[in-house]
Amino acid sequence: MTESGKTTLAKKVASSLKSAGYPVLVLDPLHDVWDATYQTDDAQEFLKVFWQSKSCHVFVDESGDSIGRYNDLMNQTATKGRHWGHSMYYITQRGAQISRTIRDQCSHLFLFATARPDAKIHALEWNKADLENVATFNAGEYYHATRFGVLERGNVFND
Numbered sequence: 001m002t003e004s005g006k007t008t009l010a011k012k013v014a015s016s017l018k019s020a021g022y023p024v025l026v027l028d029p030l031h032d033v034w035d036a037t038y039q040t041d042d043a044q045e046f047l048k049v050f051w052q053s054k055s056c057h058v059f060v061d062e063s064g065d066s067i068g069r070y071n072d073l074m075n076q077t078a079t080k081g082r083h084w085g086h087s088m089y090y091i092t093q094r095g096a097q098i099s100r101t102i103r104d105q106c107s108h109l110f111l112f113a114t115a116r117p118d119a120k121i122h123a124l125e126w127n128k129a130d131l132e133n134v135a136t137f138n139a140g141e142y143y144h145a146t147r148f149g150v151l152e153r154g155n156v157f158n159d
Contacts, residue, residue, distance in 0.1 A: 055085035064097025
């Protein structure tokens with residue numbers, strides 16, 4: 001849901017990574033200000049820099065719009081980007097907007113308040129039934145899931 005804290009958390013993570021000396025690439029169609037090594041709102045320009053770079057932390061805000069469900073070139077950021085050493089972060093209002101191929105490549109999920117049908121998709125894909133509870137979360141509250149780890153609860157505004 002909008003204003004739940006998704007981009008706020010992503011910006012905190014990006015800033016922390018950049019401060020630690022990691023290169024951070026950002027594709028943000030809304031022109032928000034990020035603490036990044038490189039930022040653009042142009043998908044073609046982003047892809048050029050992405051494939052010319054190695055071992056970056058890469059954030060794609062508004063992923064549902066930026067990537068689209070069937071955009072093969074953007075899907076390759078998930079399926080082949082790790083071979084370039086990239087760590088990908090996809091930020092979206094609805095996880096269902098991003099292709100299952102991309103969702104299956106993710107090793108971490110930060111799930112904020114969302115509609116019950118979307119929460120159910122994540123609960124099934126991550127094999128964590130408690131993910132369905134995010135429909136009742138307040139702004140800033142989220143679950144952090146890993147494929148094989150424990151589910152952790154957090155709040156971006158209190159962390």
